[in-house]
Amino acid sequence: AQTVTQSQPEMSVQEAETVTLSCTYDTSESDYYLFWYKQPPSRQMILVIRQEAYKQQNATENRFSVNFQKAAKSFSLKISDSQLGDAAMYFCAYRSKQGGSEKLVFGKGTKLTVNP
C-alpha cells in the first residue's frame, strides 16, 4: 500500500519570503499522480498543484511550484512571495493510476503560518 509522509507538522515563514514544504511517498508503481491540497480555516480542501509522475518537468502554478524527484520519491512544495492568505494546512497526496485504485492517500499535513 502506498504511504505519504510529511515530516514537518508545522512551518512558519515571513510574508514575502519563500518556504518549502516536504513530502515523501512510498510506492512500487511507475506512473501515478501527486497533489498538494490547501485547507484554510474555512475547512475547504483546495487543490494547489498536481504532477503526473511520467512528466519530468516540475509543475508550476503562479507562486507555487514543486520539486519532483521521482527516484527519491520526493515531492516538495515551494511557495514564493508568501502572502498572509497562504496560511493554512497543506496536505500532500498520492493517487494511483491503476484502475480500481482511484483513492487519494494523504499525508498528515503541515500547518503553515505566515508572519507579517
Next chain:
Amino acid sequence: NAGVTQTPKFRVLKTGQSMTLLCAQDMNHEYMYWYRQDPGMGLRLIHYSVGEGTTAKGEVPDGYNVSRLKKQNFLLGLESAAPSQTSVYFCASSSWGDYGYTFGSGTRLTVV
C-alpha cells in the same frame, strides 16, 4: 455550479444514536469517497464507491456503513455513534482519469 454538497454541516449526537450524512454531486462523477479528518492524522478513507450500486471499504471502515443507490448520491451511516467518531467528515468525487477530487465543505460531527 454546486459541485459536491454535504448535509448537514454540523451535528451533535449522543452516544448510541444513529445518523446519516448525505453527499450529493452534480458532475456525473463515477467515483465517490468518504474521509474523516482528525487532528494530526490527515484525511483517512472510510469507504468509497466506484459506481452506482457498488461500495468498498477504505482504511477506517469500522462503525460506518455506506450506500450508493443513485450515481449522484453517497450516504454515510453511523448506526450507533461513539465518541471516537467525533471528527470532520469530507465527501469527495472524481471521474476516471481525472486529476483530482472535488471535495464537499465537510461535516463537523461531535458525539457526546
